[in-house]
Amino acid sequence: MINKNTYLRSHTKFTDKIIQKKRLEIISIIKSELDNMSLKDILDIGTTQDNSQSSNLIIKSLNNFEKYKSISDQKINSNFFSKCLQKSITDELSPNEIKVFSSDVVISNATIEHVGSYQKQLKMIENIIKLTNKIFIIITPNRMHPIEFHSKIPFFHWLPKKLHREILSAISLKYLSKEKNLNLLKSSDLIKMMKNFENVNYDIRYLRFLMFKSNLILIGRKKSR
Secondary structure, three states: OOOHHHHHOOOOHHHHHHHHHHHHHHHHHHHHHHOOOOOOEEEEEOOOOOOOOOOOHHHHOOOOOOEEEEEEOOOOOOOOOOEEEEOOOOOOOOHHHHHHHOEEEEEEEOOHHHOOOHHHHHHHHHHHHHHEEEEEEEEEEEOOOOEEOOOOEEOHHHOOHHHHHHHHHHOOOHHHHOOOOOOOEOHHHHHHHHOOOOOEEEEEEEEEEOOEEEEEEEEEEEOOO
């Protein structure tokens, strides 16, 4: 049986190369989106405590901000961030936390699919909007891509979620079979969520792999008051 830690160490070199390439594409899209904007601070949601070179690559590749902040359920020990809050982004934020961690830009990469149920994902977006002064960017794998990049198994994730989770559990991927650990989204899910927030203009961009849309990039901008 594969436990959580064993699974997380099981990425192949081929998969790592794909992930690295996609990260660089994401960085390019984000930089072009932020170009010519007047921005002082940036907040990273879901920062990992892993200090390897490839970890937290997106936030570390965005230069010229005065302050870098982090909110994560992991304890972040890094001089890169001026402020860190160890807390789940799906929990209620206090007025002081919103005041301290609000930033011109809020970034979250590969986090929303790991926070749990639809309602928790919706709460995450709600909190991100509260923390955003100007623009936020949320990146997540596309459930409609033929390959599911966590399990590396094609097509099964298109089945009803309950059945998909039963299959993952049966093939010793119990960690991924739990909704609290993996709940994939498609673009229609993001569109449905964003209907709850009238103070935001947004659009959805896509990355492609093997000609199919592999990643969703939700870009939201606060409306002028």
